[in-house]
Amino acid sequence: MKVCVVGSGGREHALADVLGRSSDVVVTPGNAGIPGSVSETPEEIDADLFVIGPEAPLVEGLADRLRAAGRLVFGPGADGARLEGSKAWMKDLLVEAGVPTARHATFTEADPAQRFLTTMAPPYVVKTDGLAAGKGVVVTDSEEEARHTVEDYLSGAAFGDAGRTLVIEEGLTGPELSVLAVCDGTQAVLLPPAQDYKRIGEGDTGPNTGGMGAYSPVPFAGPDVLGAVMGEFIEPTLAALRRRGIDYRGVLYAGLMATPEGLRLLEFNVRFGDPECQVVITRLASDLVDLLAQAAAGRLTADPVVALEPAVTVVCASAGYPTSPRTGDVIAGLAEAGAMPGVKVYCAGVRRDEEGNLVTGGGRVLNVTALGSTLAEARRRAYEAVDVIEWKGKYVRRDVAAVAATGEEQA
Ligand code: AMP
Ligand code: GLY
DSSP, X not given: OXXXXXXXXXXXXXXXXXXXXXXXEEEEEOOTTSTTBOOXXXXXXXOSEEEEOSXXXXXXXXXXXXXXXXXXXXXXXXXXXXXXXXHHHHHHHHHHHTOOBOOEEEESSHXXXXXXXXXXXXXXXXXXXXXXXXXXXXXXXXXXXXXXXXHHHHTTTTTGGGGSXXXXXXXXXXXXEEEEEEXXXXXXXXXXXXXXXXXXXXXXXXXXXXXXXXXXXXXXXXXXXXXXXXXXXXXXXXXXXXXXXXXXXXXXXXXXXXXXXXXXXXXXXXXXXXXXXXXXXXXXXXXXXXXXXXXXXXXXXXXXXXXXXXXXXXXEEOTTTTTSOOOOOBOBSHHHHHTSTTEEEEEXXXXXXXXXXXXXXXXXXXXXXXXXXXXXXXXXXXXXXHHHOBOTTOBOOSOTTHHHHHHHHHO
């Protein structure tokens, strides 16, 4: 089978690598570090299965266009992708489906939004309605910062049209959990759970990013928790989508928080999480091509998904990320890191310079991913590989999977 992966980041490198275990893979547009990258557009490529990585082309209807041309596509159409393309639409659907989520309201005008803020207690949570590359969410204890955020979003100054509608919601607390469900329109299978590190700084400090690292499995997410995720979040959402006439074939990614009152949904994404994908699919013992092709065809046979060893991924970022990443620095040690036991280095923001060197080309540059017999071993391997990779100003969070790995060693 020939598979075409659409996208250009570390998630797409991981997809190409894992799908490539059993198929020929091309990636469009890919990047300078992903083998099989091609410059043709998805519409120009002849493949048996298309797997669309990022949210933007899904929201813009790429899956619909490919399906209209008779292609087998893993990824929702523009109708289902509204779950991620509009937080206000998503929240309405959650209420309709009875899915537990934070209390919220949607605004397009400053006065009612500011009045609503006065009824909330810290932490204040303000989100752009539209896509903002994972950076449209502000969580703050400062009412003043929340008020400024409301102004910056509604005026279009911060995120253009994406922020002219915004959602203010109740601040929740508790550990987060990412669960990715592979859906065929009617049924779903869960992939192993993961935990993501969203903030730039150690100890979950500083601004939100696209994700600084991830690990899987998550010790607190045992079979009971996953059963609840399926029964209370995934299935009711798929049913509500169906009631709206939406045939959702792709990943339904539940971003959850385990609050003292129980699990709550923070958001749905309509694609594999980045960097959660890197750990989740690297662990799979079952064939990913088969699973995604079944879902794309609307007939999941729902074999249980078998996972191998624990995995940890650490994002190596450019100096200045997420505000103003510095680019163009030569990356050294990548081949050496990739040859270490259990390690895969996935390339995200990279390009070639005029001399042909691989250089930093974005904020999140590499995802160093390692399997190990325990989380502690996977973590140790990932950081050993991170340490042989060098460029000027390379930044990593040092605490990815630290708590989970320590808990495991004490158990
Ligand atoms: P989202 O893109 O909606 O998942 O938000 C990004 C991050 O902001 C989440 O991973 C959480 O860390 C944080 N967040 C989102 N919503 C809330 C909330 N209601 N309460 C507390 N933190 C939140
Ligand atoms: N890692 C979070 C996301 O993919 O949205």
